[in-house]
Amino acid sequence: MEKSNLKSAELLEQMRIHLASGAGKEIAEKVGFVYQLNISPxxxxxxxxxxxxxxxxxxxxxxxxxxxxxxxxxxxDDDFIAISSGKLNPQMAFITGKMKIKGSMSAALKFTPDIFPKASKL
Known part of the structure; x- marks a missing residue:
């Protein structure tokens, strides 16, 4: 992926490697949705x-x-890191306006911290 100054980009790169390693097959079977993430600094x-x-x-x-x-x-960026690490509940982020969602709510509900590889030092 191209260079980014976002902390989120580092996590997403780890996720890309994690998914490519074969671990992604289990997540793909469990989730099976496509998400677009618009992340602001x-x-x-x-x-x-x-x-x-x-x-x-x-x-x-x-x-x-x-x-x-x-x-x-x-x-x-900070809210995405907090959600993906489990420090910020996705529902609370949505209710308080820290996260906006467009599209399928049932797909959005499967977007949980469980889909992310556990980061060693984020």
Whole structure:
């Protein structure tokens, strides 16, 4: 993936490697959705970087998903890290406006910290 200054990009790169290692097959079978992540450095919706997490094929890439993702999430870099590490409950993030969701709510509900590899030092 191309270079990014987001902490989230490091986690997504770990996820890309994790999925490519074969561990992704189990996650793909369990989740089976495509997510687009719009991540902003500081303020929601400003200077977003976009990533596609295809949990049908087990692929993570930088840039918008080609086609229609099942769900699109918008959050700041810090909030994404907090959600993916389990420090911030995804439902609370949504209710408090720290995360915006477009698309299928049933797909969005499967977007949990369990799908991320456990980071060693984030």
């Amino acid at each position: 500081k303020r929601l919706g400003v200077d977003e970087e976009v990533f596609a997490v295809d949990l049908k094929k087990g692929v993570v890439s930088k840039g918008p998903y080609e086609g229609k993702p099942d769900a699109t999430f918008c959050f700041t």
